[in-house]
Amino acid sequence: MNLFADIRALTVDALAALAAEGVLPPDLDTANVAVEPPRDPAHGDMATNAAMVLAKPARMKPRDIAEALAPKLAADPRVASAEVAGPGFLNIRLAPTVWQTVVAGVLAQGDGFGRSEMGQGQRVNVEYVSANPTGPLHVGHTRGAVFGDALASLLSYAGYDVTREYYINDAGAQVDVLARSVYLRYLEAHGEAVEFPDGTYPGDYLVAVGQALKDKLGDRYVGKDESVWLADIRDFATDAMMDLIRADLARLGVKMDVFSSEKALYGTGQIEAAIAALDAKGLIYTGTLAPPKGKLPDDWEAREQTLFRSTAYGDDQDRPIRKSDGSWTYFAPDIAYHYDKANRGFDALINVFGADHGGYVKRMKAAVAALTDDKVPLDIKLTQLVKLMKDGEEFKMSKRAGTFVTLADLVELVGPDVTRFIMLTRKNDAPLDFDIDKALEQSKDNPVYYVQYAHARVMSVLRKAAEQGLDVSESALARADLTKLDHAAEHSLAAKLAEWPRLVEIAARTHEPHRVAFYLYDLASNFHALWNRGNDESTLRFLQDDAATSLAKIGLARAVSLVIASGLGILGVEPAQEMR
Template sequence: MNLFADIRVLVIDALDTLVTEGVLPSGLDFANVAVEPPRDPLHGDMATNAAMVLAKPAGANPREIATKLSEKLAADMRVESVDVAGPGFINLRLSDAVWSNAIDTILQQDTGYGRSRMGQGRKVNVEFVSTNPTGPIHVGHTRGAVFGDALASLLQYAGYDVTREYYINDGGAQVDVLARSAFERYREACGFNPEIAEGMYPGDYLRAVGEAMKAKYGESLLSTPEDQWIDEVRTFATDQMMDMIRSDLETLGVSMDNFFSEKSLYGTNRIESAIAELDEKGLIYEGVLEPPKGKMPEDWEPREQTLFRSTDLGDDVDRPVKKSDGSWTYFAPDIAYHYDKVQRGFDEIIDIFGADHGGYVKRIKAAVSALSDGKVACDVKLVQLVKLYKNGEPFKMSKRAGTFVTLRDVVDQVGADVTRFVMLTRKNDAPLDFDFDKVLEQSKDNPVFYVQYAHARVRSVLRKGGWGDMSAAELSGHLDNANLVDTAELAVARKLADWPRQVEIAAKNHEPHRIAFYLYELASDFHSLWNKGNEDTSLRFLDEHDQPKASKIPLALAVSVVISAGLGMLGITPAEEMR
């Protein structure tokens, strides 16, 4: 059930009638006709922009169209009143019975309420985290992990076929540094003092890798030249680090469907094939780039390179894919990786990068557009930094990691559920302050607590009725129809009816934070109704004997259905009780 979509169908049908009657010309495009909540709830339950968006193509006055359209809409039994406002906006007020029926439908659909077929099974690849396998996941990657996982769940909820993917950056020089750093911890495990030179990875986490190396190789590598152990140690250390990264992600409740190795692109002709594909399209040439803007780097000099003509596809400058010495640039394997995604048949590619990858957005989009002939959509989301605070002071780095605060540091402090919700209380491209004290407060100012408290309140009421183990669908048959009479009750019902629309908006825009915002607003409306019952006993969910009222429970139960669905989408376990 999507009540907003149903009323939009009513509007479109009315417009078709006006076309048939000759009031409107034929051939009008109704795609931009929307039905949404009005900005001011006092204006009604829903509003449509139909007259405003159709006035110009119809060559008519918008208020005249609105007047004619409102006459058609008023004839529907669901519509209590229609008001034409301003230059031609139409506000609708629906009958109370509509909202009561909506609550009953929510309970019947239970976990299916709000799920959408918008995605139509389209295949989407969501690549996120993808941190170098050289250390634990830090707090910045944690935000990207939460965002990516929540986005993937949101898209699945909206009917897409989603693959969660991690790109292992194991093909660059950083894994050689990892191997040498791990070898020093291996020497330490063998009783020698490690020589952690500048530029190596100093974190204590590599001690476990060194111990594992000793367990496997004994002391046999100590007398072996580097050129004989570097490849094997590189692979061993990378595997160990990826095991740790997988474990860290599991701590946060994140599970990947696929891990793709950058190293697999080298020596397999896959990079060459991707570049050849671009070359066949006339997008590869030999040339010299203009000097970088701003202050000239001291080591810059004009060099002929192999370039990708990415400016033809919206980029600011053409991008090198092969250096003057014949080696591939960092961008070349990224092109090959995205070519692989295109060849795997994804209809859409979503990359989630850190804030420092802003310069990569246009070139990646250009590559995907070229490699797919514009058939595969590509969206790149940047995740901004997280600032940590505790006791009013910035939270310092982790000794275990050596240089940063890790995912486990955060989860150990507040738990996975709190971590996930707080990471979604800001849009991904906005900076986020994470205060360890505030996120654990039991107050309205803490959205995690406020949403969980609303769900726990409902569950408490259900337990008192002996219904704690029953699903909404099972329980609905034992309850009276929803009886909504007060403005506070209707406000909650309207918010619940907006859930399917919010899911589709969030999925369309790739914005899972909208779900967190919606849940907080729903919880706020529910708490307001609950508190209003302190003054008006007719609004209470429990009678004088502390037993649930059959006519009031449907609304509360519907709230728990939606909050449970929303939190589940965000990877958070709904609270049964608050402690």
């Protein structure tokens, strides 16, 4: 049930009728005709841009189209009035029975209300987190994990077949640094005094790894040259870090479907196959790159390299894929990894990167476009930095990690639900100040509390009604006489419920799960406003002396809780049954 889609269909049918009558030209393209909530609720329940977008192709004044369209819309029993405003805006007010039908639809469909089939038959791969396996996840990773997981859930809710994937960067120089750092902790476990040179990882989280290595190998590598132990300890350390990362993700309720290894691409021919595919398209050549813009580095030397012609697909410059010494650049295995994803049959790829990967976006999109002949789109979402705040100042607390606040620290402090919701209160590409005091506050200024409180209030109404002997089962509420919902405030709340299916499709189409968090806050605000009005107007209270009226009003409240639970489910947050 999507009321906005229904009224849009009514509008398109009315336009077709006007064309059949000769009022409008035939075969007008109505693809851009939209029906949406008006900016000012005082103007009506919905508004359509039909007259504005069709004026030019119809060679008519927008107001003339709107005045012809208005009576067609008003003739439908769902429409109370259709009013022309300004140069051609058309504001629509719906009949009260429409809002009662919306509530009935929510109660009938339950958690299915708002689910969409827009993604049916389409497979989407969402890659997120993909942190280097060199330590625990930090607050920046937390934002990417929450955003990626919520986006995957949103797309699944909208009908897509979604795969959640983590790409393990376990083949780069940073993994060698990890191995050397673990070796120092290994020596320390044997009682040796060690110092951590610059560039190594001094965090206490490696103490247990060093001890575990000692428990497994004894003194086998004590005093041995790096060439003897580096490969083995690198594998051991990487596995230990991935266990740590999986545990961190579990704290947030994040579970990946696939973990892909960069190291597994080497020696298998996959990198060579991907580069050969680009070469077959004439996109690989040997050349020299221009020096970096701005100040020329002292050690700059023009070197002949193997390059990918990424400028053919919108990049700013061509990119090296093989160094002058014959080894692959870090970009080459990434090309192969995305080639593998495309070959696995996904219809679309989404990557969630940290803000520091902004310069990587164009080259990666160019590679995927080239490999798939523009058939598999790649959307790269960047998550900006998170600043933890407490008592009005930036908050730093983690010694275990060495230099940063860990995901585990944050979840332990405020809990997974609060962490996830707050991380989605800003668009992914906007910086986020995470105020710990506000996150723990029980007030309207804490959005997760405010939304959870709305759900808990509905649960309390259901419990109280049951204590009074009312049957408030799902089936009983589905049979309630909703014509008793006759107050404008109740209609306003139902109108907000009606926005949910439309909101889901917009958020899924734009890959913006923060829209769900914003919507839930607005829905909770509308619900709390109705609750508070009931303190002064007894007819608006959910429990009335008349059982039939109570069931109708409780049905409205239950509809709110169902939508809140669905939205929180997308965000990965548990709906509260009561507030403590």
